[in-house]
Amino acid sequence: MRIVIAGGHGQIALRLERLLAARGDEVAGVVRRPGQAGDLLAAGAEPVVCDLESASVGDVSQHLEGADAAVFAAGAGAGSGAGRKDTVDRGAAVLFADAAEAAGVRRFVVVSSMGADREPPPGTDPVFAAYLRAKGAADEDVRKRSALDWTVLRPGRLTDEPGTGLVTLSAGSTGRGDVTRDDVAAVLAELLLEPGTAGLTLELIGGGTPVAEAVKAVAGPGGR
Template identity: 75%
Template sequence: MRIVIAGGHGQIALRLERLLAARGDEVAGIIRRAEQSDDLRAVGAEPVVCDLESASTEEVAAHLRGADVAVFAAGAGPGSGVDRKGTVDRGAAVLFADAAESAGVRRHIVVSSMGADAAHPGDEIFDVYLRAKGEADDHVRGREALDWTILRPGSLIDDAGTGLVRLEASTGRGPIPRDDVAATLAELVDTPATVGLTLELISGSTPISVAVKSVAGN
Protein backbone atom coordinates (compact mmCIF):
# COMPACT_ATOMS: atom_id res chain seq x y z
CA MET A 1 0.00 0.00 0.00
CA ARG A 2 0.94 3.65 -0.31
CA ILE A 3 0.56 5.47 2.99
CA VAL A 4 0.98 9.23 3.46
CA ILE A 5 1.69 10.46 6.98
CA ALA A 6 1.22 14.05 8.12
CA GLY A 7 3.76 15.12 10.71
CA GLY A 8 6.27 12.76 9.14
CA HIS A 9 9.18 13.81 11.36
CA GLY A 10 7.34 13.28 14.64
CA GLN A 11 8.52 10.67 17.12
CA ILE A 12 5.57 8.35 16.49
CA ALA A 13 5.59 8.98 12.74
CA LEU A 14 9.26 8.07 12.31
CA ARG A 15 8.66 4.80 14.17
CA LEU A 16 5.57 4.09 12.05
CA GLU A 17 7.40 4.88 8.81
CA ARG A 18 10.15 2.43 9.73
CA LEU A 19 7.62 -0.33 10.46
CA LEU A 20 5.62 0.23 7.29
CA ALA A 21 8.66 0.49 5.03
CA ALA A 22 10.17 -2.65 6.56
CA ARG A 23 7.10 -4.68 5.66
CA GLY A 24 7.13 -3.42 2.08
CA ASP A 25 4.65 -0.55 2.05
CA GLU A 26 5.39 2.64 0.14
CA VAL A 27 5.51 5.42 2.73
CA ALA A 28 5.61 9.20 2.35
CA GLY A 29 5.96 11.61 5.24
CA ILE A 30 4.82 15.23 5.03
CA ILE A 31 7.35 17.49 6.75
CA ARG A 32 7.63 21.23 7.26
CA ARG A 33 11.39 21.60 6.88
CA ALA A 34 13.52 20.21 4.07
CA GLU A 35 16.42 19.57 6.45
CA GLN A 36 14.35 16.80 8.04
CA SER A 37 14.36 14.82 4.78
CA ASP A 38 17.38 12.64 5.54
CA ASP A 39 15.81 11.41 8.77
CA LEU A 40 12.83 10.13 6.80
CA ARG A 41 14.96 8.52 4.13
CA ALA A 42 16.91 6.77 6.90
CA VAL A 43 13.76 4.92 7.98
CA GLY A 44 12.66 4.15 4.43
CA ALA A 45 10.15 6.94 3.86
CA GLU A 46 9.86 9.46 1.03
CA PRO A 47 10.00 13.04 2.37
CA VAL A 48 7.35 15.46 1.11
CA VAL A 49 7.96 19.09 2.08
CA CYS A 50 4.67 20.89 2.72
CA ASP A 51 3.72 23.27 5.52
CA LEU A 52 0.26 22.23 6.70
CA GLU A 53 -0.18 25.56 8.47
CA SER A 54 -0.04 27.53 5.21
CA ALA A 55 -0.87 25.06 2.40
CA SER A 56 -4.20 24.97 0.60
CA THR A 57 -6.48 21.95 0.55
CA GLU A 58 -5.64 21.39 -3.10
CA GLU A 59 -1.89 21.52 -2.47
CA VAL A 60 -2.17 18.85 0.21
CA ALA A 61 -4.59 16.81 -1.89
CA ALA A 62 -1.97 16.71 -4.66
CA HIS A 63 0.39 14.93 -2.26
CA LEU A 64 -2.33 12.49 -1.23
CA ARG A 65 -3.56 11.40 -4.65
CA GLY A 66 -2.86 7.75 -5.28
CA ALA A 67 -2.50 6.90 -1.60
CA ASP A 68 -4.39 4.02 -0.02
CA VAL A 69 -4.23 5.38 3.53
CA ALA A 70 -3.74 8.84 5.08
CA VAL A 71 -2.44 9.07 8.67
CA PHE A 72 -2.53 12.32 10.63
CA ALA A 73 0.27 12.25 13.20
CA ALA A 74 1.21 15.93 13.27
CA GLY A 75 1.23 18.03 16.42
CA ALA A 76 2.32 21.46 17.53
CA GLY A 77 4.38 19.89 20.29
CA PRO A 78 4.57 20.45 24.06
CA GLY A 79 6.54 23.69 23.78
CA SER A 80 4.06 25.42 21.49
CA GLY A 81 1.65 28.18 22.44
CA VAL A 82 -2.08 28.63 22.11
CA ASP A 83 -1.93 29.85 18.50
CA ARG A 84 -0.27 26.70 17.19
CA LYS A 85 -2.73 24.47 19.00
CA GLY A 86 -5.25 26.10 16.69
CA THR A 87 -3.20 26.10 13.49
CA VAL A 88 -1.72 22.59 13.84
CA ASP A 89 -3.65 20.43 16.27
CA ARG A 90 -6.98 21.63 14.90
CA GLY A 91 -6.30 23.46 11.63
CA ALA A 92 -3.82 21.06 10.05
CA ALA A 93 -5.93 18.06 11.05
CA VAL A 94 -9.01 19.59 9.45
CA LEU A 95 -7.04 20.52 6.32
CA PHE A 96 -5.57 17.03 6.02
CA ALA A 97 -9.00 15.40 6.32
CA ASP A 98 -10.49 17.74 3.72
CA ALA A 99 -7.52 17.10 1.41
CA ALA A 100 -7.88 13.34 1.80
CA GLU A 101 -11.55 13.61 0.88
CA SER A 102 -10.68 15.76 -2.13
CA ALA A 103 -8.00 13.29 -3.24
CA GLY A 104 -10.33 10.31 -2.88
CA VAL A 105 -8.33 8.66 -0.09
CA ARG A 106 -11.00 7.00 2.01
CA ARG A 107 -8.97 5.30 4.74
CA HIS A 108 -8.07 7.93 7.31
CA ILE A 109 -6.35 7.35 10.65
CA VAL A 110 -5.90 10.10 13.24
CA VAL A 111 -3.50 10.16 16.18
CA SER A 112 -5.49 12.15 18.72
CA SER A 113 -5.11 12.43 22.49
CA MET A 114 -6.84 10.86 25.46
CA GLY A 115 -9.26 13.42 26.85
CA ALA A 116 -9.70 15.28 23.55
CA ASP A 117 -13.05 17.05 23.70
CA ALA A 118 -14.31 20.15 21.93
CA ALA A 119 -16.16 21.10 25.13
CA HIS A 120 -13.20 20.56 27.47
CA PRO A 121 -13.14 23.37 30.06
CA GLY A 122 -10.19 25.45 31.24
CA ASP A 123 -7.75 28.07 30.03
CA GLU A 124 -4.38 26.34 30.45
CA ILE A 125 -2.35 25.45 27.36
CA PHE A 126 -3.21 21.76 27.76
CA ASP A 127 -6.92 22.60 28.00
CA VAL A 128 -6.67 24.51 24.71
CA TYR A 129 -4.85 21.53 23.20
CA LEU A 130 -7.56 19.06 24.23
CA ARG A 131 -10.26 21.32 22.78
CA ALA A 132 -8.32 21.69 19.51
CA LYS A 133 -7.88 17.93 19.20
CA GLY A 134 -11.52 17.37 20.07
CA GLU A 135 -12.70 19.83 17.43
CA ALA A 136 -10.45 18.18 14.85
CA ASP A 137 -11.76 14.72 15.76
CA ASP A 138 -15.35 15.95 15.44
CA HIS A 139 -14.56 17.32 11.98
CA VAL A 140 -13.11 13.99 10.85
CA ARG A 141 -16.11 12.09 12.21
CA GLY A 142 -18.35 14.32 10.12
CA ARG A 143 -16.67 13.45 6.82
CA GLU A 144 -18.92 10.80 5.28
CA ALA A 145 -16.40 10.19 2.49
CA LEU A 146 -13.73 9.08 4.98
CA ASP A 147 -13.34 5.63 6.52
CA TRP A 148 -11.84 6.99 9.72
CA THR A 149 -10.36 5.52 12.86
CA ILE A 150 -9.29 7.82 15.72
CA LEU A 151 -6.61 6.58 18.11
CA ARG A 152 -6.24 8.32 21.48
CA PRO A 153 -3.07 7.21 23.28
CA GLY A 154 -2.46 7.78 26.97
CA SER A 155 0.69 9.41 28.34
CA LEU A 156 3.45 8.92 25.78
CA ILE A 157 6.74 7.52 27.08
CA ASP A 158 10.03 6.57 25.42
CA ASP A 159 10.43 3.18 27.09
CA ALA A 160 10.93 0.26 24.71
CA GLY A 161 7.68 -1.13 23.42
CA THR A 162 6.34 -4.34 24.92
CA GLY A 163 3.83 -5.18 22.20
CA LEU A 164 1.20 -5.54 24.92
CA VAL A 165 -1.61 -3.00 25.12
CA ARG A 166 -5.12 -2.22 26.23
CA LEU A 167 -7.18 -0.91 23.31
CA GLU A 168 -10.80 -0.05 23.99
CA ALA A 169 -13.39 2.69 23.56
CA SER A 170 -12.48 3.73 27.12
CA THR A 171 -9.41 2.43 28.91
CA GLY A 172 -8.86 4.91 31.71
CA ARG A 173 -5.61 6.80 31.92
CA GLY A 174 -2.18 5.23 31.73
CA PRO A 175 1.18 5.36 29.93
CA ILE A 176 2.03 3.90 26.53
CA PRO A 177 5.43 3.66 24.82
CA ARG A 178 5.64 5.46 21.48
CA ASP A 179 6.91 2.18 20.00
CA ASP A 180 3.60 0.53 20.86
CA VAL A 181 1.55 3.46 19.49
CA ALA A 182 3.37 3.14 16.16
CA ALA A 183 2.90 -0.64 16.11
CA THR A 184 -0.81 -0.21 16.84
CA LEU A 185 -1.13 2.31 14.01
CA ALA A 186 0.57 -0.12 11.63
CA GLU A 187 -1.96 -2.76 12.63
CA LEU A 188 -4.88 -0.32 12.19
CA VAL A 189 -3.67 0.48 8.67
CA ASP A 190 -4.26 -3.20 7.88
CA THR A 191 -7.61 -3.47 9.68
CA PRO A 192 -10.39 -1.62 7.84
CA ALA A 193 -12.92 -3.22 10.19
CA THR A 194 -11.95 -0.55 12.73
CA VAL A 195 -13.60 2.15 10.59
CA GLY A 196 -15.85 4.44 12.63
CA LEU A 197 -14.16 3.69 15.96
CA THR A 198 -12.59 6.09 18.44
CA LEU A 199 -10.18 4.05 20.54
CA GLU A 200 -8.09 4.73 23.63
CA LEU A 201 -4.71 3.04 23.99
CA ILE A 202 -2.55 2.36 27.04
CA SER A 203 -0.10 -0.36 28.03
CA GLY A 204 -1.79 -3.61 28.94
CA SER A 205 -1.57 -7.37 28.63
CA THR A 206 -2.97 -8.07 25.15
CA PRO A 207 -0.75 -8.46 22.07
CA ILE A 208 -1.36 -5.57 19.66
CA SER A 209 -2.63 -7.69 16.77
CA VAL A 210 -5.09 -9.48 19.09
CA ALA A 211 -6.25 -6.18 20.61
CA VAL A 212 -6.94 -4.65 17.20
CA LYS A 213 -8.78 -7.74 15.95
CA SER A 214 -10.84 -7.74 19.15
CA VAL A 215 -12.11 -4.17 18.76
CA ALA A 216 -12.66 -4.74 15.03
CA GLY A 217 -14.91 -7.66 15.82
CA ASN A 218 -17.14 -5.81 18.26
Protein backbone atom coordinates in the same frame (compact mmCIF):
# COMPACT_ATOMS: atom_id res chain seq x y z
CA MET B 1 -0.06 0.00 0.31
CA ARG B 2 0.95 3.62 -0.17
CA ILE B 3 0.51 5.57 3.05
CA VAL B 4 1.00 9.31 3.52
CA ILE B 5 1.70 10.53 7.05
CA ALA B 6 1.22 14.15 8.14
CA GLY B 7 3.73 15.19 10.76
CA GLY B 8 6.22 12.79 9.23
CA HIS B 9 9.13 13.89 11.43
CA GLY B 10 7.27 13.37 14.70
CA GLN B 11 8.37 10.78 17.22
CA ILE B 12 5.43 8.45 16.58
CA ALA B 13 5.52 9.06 12.82
CA LEU B 14 9.18 8.11 12.43
CA ARG B 15 8.55 4.89 14.33
CA LEU B 16 5.51 4.17 12.16
CA GLU B 17 7.46 4.86 8.98
CA ARG B 18 10.10 2.32 9.98
CA LEU B 19 7.44 -0.32 10.66
CA LEU B 20 5.57 0.29 7.42
CA ALA B 21 8.73 0.35 5.30
CA ALA B 22 9.92 -2.87 6.94
CA ARG B 23 6.75 -4.70 5.97
CA GLY B 24 7.00 -3.48 2.38
CA ASP B 25 4.59 -0.55 2.30
CA GLU B 26 5.37 2.59 0.33
CA VAL B 27 5.49 5.47 2.81
CA ALA B 28 5.63 9.24 2.42
CA GLY B 29 5.95 11.68 5.31
CA VAL B 30 4.81 15.29 5.13
CA VAL B 31 7.31 17.63 6.84
CA ARG B 32 7.67 21.41 7.17
CA ARG B 33 11.43 21.73 6.76
CA PRO B 34 13.73 20.32 4.06
CA GLY B 35 16.33 19.65 6.74
CA GLN B 36 14.12 16.90 8.16
CA ALA B 37 14.28 14.85 4.95
CA GLY B 38 17.34 12.84 5.95
CA ASP B 39 15.64 11.36 9.01
CA LEU B 40 12.68 10.25 6.89
CA LEU B 41 14.93 8.68 4.27
CA ALA B 42 16.74 6.79 7.03
CA ALA B 43 13.36 5.51 8.23
CA GLY B 44 12.50 4.26 4.74
CA ALA B 45 10.03 7.03 3.92
CA GLU B 46 9.79 9.51 1.07
CA PRO B 47 10.00 13.08 2.44
CA VAL B 48 7.35 15.51 1.19
CA VAL B 49 7.97 19.15 2.12
CA CYS B 50 4.67 20.95 2.70
CA ASP B 51 3.69 23.33 5.50
CA LEU B 52 0.18 22.33 6.53
CA GLU B 53 -0.32 25.64 8.34
CA SER B 54 -0.07 27.65 5.13
CA ALA B 55 -0.92 25.12 2.38
CA SER B 56 -4.18 24.92 0.47
CA VAL B 57 -6.29 21.80 0.02
CA GLY B 58 -4.99 21.56 -3.55
CA ASP B 59 -1.38 21.80 -2.39
CA VAL B 60 -1.86 18.87 -0.04
CA SER B 61 -4.17 16.72 -2.15
CA GLN B 62 -1.56 16.40 -4.89
CA HIS B 63 0.70 14.62 -2.40
CA LEU B 64 -2.15 12.24 -1.52
CA GLU B 65 -2.98 11.22 -5.09
CA GLY B 66 -2.75 7.44 -5.45
CA ALA B 67 -2.44 6.79 -1.71
CA ASP B 68 -4.33 3.94 -0.06
CA ALA B 69 -4.37 5.57 3.37
CA ALA B 70 -3.52 8.77 5.20
CA VAL B 71 -2.42 9.20 8.82
CA PHE B 72 -2.59 12.50 10.67
CA ALA B 73 0.18 12.40 13.27
CA ALA B 74 1.12 16.08 13.28
CA GLY B 75 1.18 18.32 16.32
CA ALA B 76 2.33 21.77 17.29
CA GLY B 77 4.75 20.20 19.73
CA ALA B 78 6.28 21.18 23.04
CA GLY B 79 6.93 24.86 23.55
CA SER B 80 4.20 26.04 21.19
CA GLY B 81 1.43 28.32 22.40
CA ALA B 82 -2.33 27.99 22.35
CA GLY B 83 -2.59 29.62 18.93
CA ARG B 84 -0.49 26.95 17.23
CA LYS B 85 -2.40 24.20 19.00
CA ASP B 86 -5.41 25.45 17.07
CA THR B 87 -3.69 25.98 13.71
CA VAL B 88 -1.87 22.63 13.75
CA ASP B 89 -3.72 20.18 15.98
CA ARG B 90 -7.12 21.30 14.68
CA GLY B 91 -6.62 23.32 11.50
CA ALA B 92 -4.01 21.12 9.86
CA ALA B 93 -5.99 17.98 10.73
CA VAL B 94 -9.10 19.40 9.05
CA LEU B 95 -7.05 20.48 6.02
CA PHE B 96 -5.48 17.03 5.73
CA ALA B 97 -8.92 15.40 5.88
CA ASP B 98 -10.20 17.81 3.20
CA ALA B 99 -7.20 16.91 1.03
CA ALA B 100 -7.75 13.20 1.52
CA GLU B 101 -11.34 13.56 0.37
CA ALA B 102 -10.25 15.62 -2.63
CA ALA B 103 -7.69 12.97 -3.58
CA GLY B 104 -10.15 10.09 -3.14
CA VAL B 105 -8.29 8.53 -0.20
CA ARG B 106 -10.83 6.76 2.00
CA ARG B 107 -8.75 5.28 4.83
CA PHE B 108 -7.91 8.01 7.31
CA VAL B 109 -6.37 7.49 10.76
CA VAL B 110 -5.95 10.28 13.31
CA VAL B 111 -3.57 10.29 16.26
CA SER B 112 -5.49 12.22 18.90
CA SER B 113 -5.17 12.32 22.69
CA MET B 114 -6.92 10.82 25.64
CA GLY B 115 -9.06 13.52 27.22
CA ALA B 116 -9.95 15.14 23.90
CA ASP B 117 -13.57 14.04 24.28
CA ARG B 118 -14.38 16.32 27.23
CA GLU B 119 -13.84 19.84 28.50
CA PRO B 120 -10.51 20.07 30.37
CA PRO B 121 -11.05 20.17 34.14
CA PRO B 122 -10.61 23.42 36.10
CA GLY B 123 -6.97 24.16 36.84
CA THR B 124 -5.66 22.57 33.62
CA ASP B 125 -2.70 24.41 32.15
CA PRO B 126 -4.18 26.82 29.57
CA VAL B 127 -1.93 25.69 26.73
CA PHE B 128 -2.63 22.01 27.43
CA ALA B 129 -6.34 22.80 27.62
CA ALA B 130 -6.10 24.48 24.21
CA TYR B 131 -4.35 21.36 22.90
CA LEU B 132 -7.11 19.06 24.15
CA ARG B 133 -9.83 21.32 22.74
CA ALA B 134 -8.05 21.45 19.37
CA LYS B 135 -7.71 17.68 19.24
CA GLY B 136 -11.35 17.25 20.21
CA ALA B 137 -12.54 19.68 17.54
CA ALA B 138 -10.43 17.93 14.88
CA ASP B 139 -11.78 14.54 15.92
CA GLU B 140 -15.35 15.82 15.77
CA ASP B 141 -14.79 17.20 12.28
CA VAL B 142 -13.29 13.97 10.95
CA ARG B 143 -15.97 11.76 12.49
CA LYS B 144 -18.68 13.61 10.54
CA ARG B 145 -17.17 12.70 7.18
CA SER B 146 -18.96 9.90 5.35
CA ALA B 147 -16.36 10.00 2.55
CA LEU B 148 -13.63 8.78 4.91
CA ASP B 149 -13.18 5.39 6.56
CA TRP B 150 -11.78 7.08 9.63
CA THR B 151 -10.36 5.77 12.87
CA VAL B 152 -9.44 8.06 15.76
CA LEU B 153 -6.76 6.74 18.13
CA ARG B 154 -6.47 8.38 21.56
CA PRO B 155 -3.34 7.23 23.40
CA GLY B 156 -2.68 7.80 27.08
CA ARG B 157 0.44 9.50 28.38
CA LEU B 158 3.27 8.85 25.94
CA THR B 159 6.65 7.49 27.03
CA ASP B 160 9.91 6.74 25.24
CA GLU B 161 10.53 3.39 26.92
CA PRO B 162 10.98 0.41 24.59
CA GLY B 163 7.71 -1.00 23.33
CA THR B 164 6.33 -4.13 24.91
CA GLY B 165 3.98 -5.14 22.09
CA LEU B 166 1.27 -5.48 24.75
CA VAL B 167 -1.57 -2.96 25.03
CA THR B 168 -5.10 -2.26 26.18
CA LEU B 169 -7.22 -0.95 23.30
CA SER B 170 -10.89 -0.13 23.68
CA ALA B 171 -13.75 1.54 21.84
CA GLY B 172 -14.92 2.52 25.32
CA SER B 173 -12.74 3.79 28.14
CA THR B 174 -9.42 2.21 29.09
CA GLY B 175 -8.92 4.47 32.09
CA ARG B 176 -5.82 6.59 32.43
CA GLY B 177 -2.42 5.06 31.80
CA ASP B 178 0.89 5.27 30.00
CA VAL B 179 1.75 3.84 26.60
CA THR B 180 5.06 3.78 24.76
CA ARG B 181 5.44 5.57 21.45
CA ASP B 182 6.72 2.28 20.02
CA ASP B 183 3.43 0.61 20.89
CA VAL B 184 1.35 3.49 19.53
CA ALA B 185 3.17 3.14 16.21
CA ALA B 186 2.62 -0.62 16.22
CA VAL B 187 -1.11 -0.15 16.81
CA LEU B 188 -1.33 2.39 13.99
CA ALA B 189 0.37 -0.04 11.62
CA GLU B 190 -2.19 -2.72 12.50
CA LEU B 191 -5.14 -0.34 12.23
CA LEU B 192 -4.16 0.42 8.65
CA LEU B 193 -4.59 -3.28 7.84
CA GLU B 194 -7.90 -3.71 9.65
CA PRO B 195 -10.93 -2.21 7.82
CA GLY B 196 -13.18 -3.29 10.67
CA THR B 197 -11.83 -0.44 12.79
CA ALA B 198 -13.28 2.21 10.47
CA GLY B 199 -15.76 4.42 12.28
CA LEU B 200 -14.24 3.77 15.72
CA THR B 201 -12.74 6.10 18.30
CA LEU B 202 -10.27 4.05 20.33
CA GLU B 203 -8.44 4.62 23.60
CA LEU B 204 -4.99 3.06 24.05
CA ILE B 205 -2.73 2.41 27.03
CA GLY B 206 -0.17 -0.21 27.88
CA GLY B 207 -1.63 -3.57 28.85
CA GLY B 208 -1.41 -7.31 28.43
CA THR B 209 -2.79 -8.06 24.96
CA PRO B 210 -0.55 -8.42 21.88
CA VAL B 211 -1.08 -5.53 19.49
CA ALA B 212 -2.48 -7.55 16.57
CA GLU B 213 -4.92 -9.38 18.87
CA ALA B 214 -6.03 -6.11 20.49
CA VAL B 215 -6.81 -4.55 17.12
CA LYS B 216 -8.73 -7.61 15.91
CA ALA B 217 -10.70 -7.70 19.17
CA VAL B 218 -12.11 -4.18 18.67
CA ALA B 219 -12.74 -4.54 14.92
CA GLY B 220 -16.20 -4.94 13.51
CA PRO B 221 -17.09 -7.25 10.61
CA GLY B 222 -16.01 -4.84 7.89
CA GLY B 223 -16.06 -1.26 9.03
CA ARG B 224 -18.89 1.21 9.09
